[in-house]
């Protein structure tokens with residue numbers, strides 16, 4: 438048996454494999470908050486990470502990264518990619534768990550593939566985990582895995598963490614395979630969510646299915662349990678995820694100079710508003726563009742004084758709702774520039790690409806206002822990253838009430854992304870506040886910075902793993 442005592446399993450590895458036409462293989466960081474949060478945790482634990490390398494039909498031999506993480510690639514075929522990844526994970530579960538922003542598709546074939554791929558992940562993990570190891574399973578793509586793995590390897594300690602919201606029982610109940618998913622999750626010793634509200638939804642659902650619940654949910658400790666018929670107990674708790682805040686907060690003179698130059702390129706005197714997201718319909722990118730456009734239209738913002746920079750990572754590009762969102766966003770960018778830009782001076786700067794972390798940090802640092810407007814988001818690490826980059830108390834955050842981060846970042850300019858007037862008000866208040874009430878904004882930023890620095894990703898991982906150990 439293998440000697441991996443700590444194994445993380447996620448659909449994605451932290452790196453994506455790219456093979457050039459001449460066969461040369463390179464790895465690039467993979468997208469999303471899950472990978473951003475877990476990478477530093479695994480590096481500290483010298484752990485083993487089981488996951489998909491981001492390409493179809495290829496799974497290189499396991500290897501160790503320069504920073505000591507053992508990567509164990511799992512192969513997905515084209516049919517797996519379509520049925521498990523694009524289908525059941527991202528066209529069924531993703532929209533269902535994000536409160537039906539688009540309509541979920543319930544497809545029996547996708548469900549079968551989802552089950553098969555979860556079985557395959559279980560075999561892989563069973564082969565790499567040491568006797569009595571701790572296995573930490575991540576996210577909605579692998580909800581059957583705890584149950585399957587417990588049957589295969591009853592010696593393991595199994596944790597499960599959901600990185601996206603958990604919906605109200607009435608929404609979850611739409612799912613034709615709802616019981617199977619709940620049974621899958623019950624294979625874990627501890628099930629963690631970002632927010633107490635998510636955990637309460639899960640407990641309400643369990644009660645509805647006749648499972649006995651004891652205790653009340655709390656944050657970073659386990660005071661609620663599901664009591665199973667076979668005498669086993671499953672802990673349930675809230676563990677708000679976070680970022681490697683210290684790394685984000687460290688600024689050399691060269692980094693600071695780079696951020697200043699970036700701002701100067703956009704216009705020294707201009708107020709720079711920034712959006713950074715995966716290009717996903719949950720993120721409300723179109724709505725924020727429309728709010729910005731209306732503020733320009735009414736003269737509340739002057740196109741000579743402000744600009745908006747939107748950096749959007751390509752994501753799930755073949756799925757219809759993602760294609761539609763991209764074309765709507767790009768149409769809006771074109772329209773707004775057509776209406777308000779001057780030659781050589783766009784009002785919206787749009788990049789459809791992933792950028793290296795260092796560059797992203799410079800964007801965060803130079804931005805006067807950060808716009809984070811998801812319709813629904815488990816946490817939203819972008820909001821926390823922006824805050825961590827502003828240890829000098831500069832800047833302002835406009836944040837959707839429907840992002841999990843709003844529970845902690847209460848000093849943000851909160852808005853309701855379903856109400857365009859609400860986004861406009863929050864954005865205008867932030868822009869005007871920068872000039873009229875700089876000391877108020879600095880106080881707000883100071884409080885949020887302290888919150889993010891104290892509640893970093895180590896606290897998230899350690900509190901979850903401590904609770905799991907005490908199960």
Ligand code: ADP
Pocket residue numbers: 468469470471473713714715748749750790791792793794797816817818819820822
């Ligand atoms: P999600 O997990 O839904 O994508 P989060 O906001 O929680 O949303 O996490 C997104 C992560 O991806 C953050 O760590 C952020 O820095 C990173 N990210 C987002 N957009 C880009 C981009 N264009 N280039 C590089 N990293 C990005």
Ligand code: G6P
Pocket residue numbers: 448449468469470471472576577600601752753
């Ligand atoms: C979110 C999900 C992750 C996912 C990431 C990127 O953060 O919670 O599980 O990995 O988005 O999405 P992708 O589909 O590219 O893996």
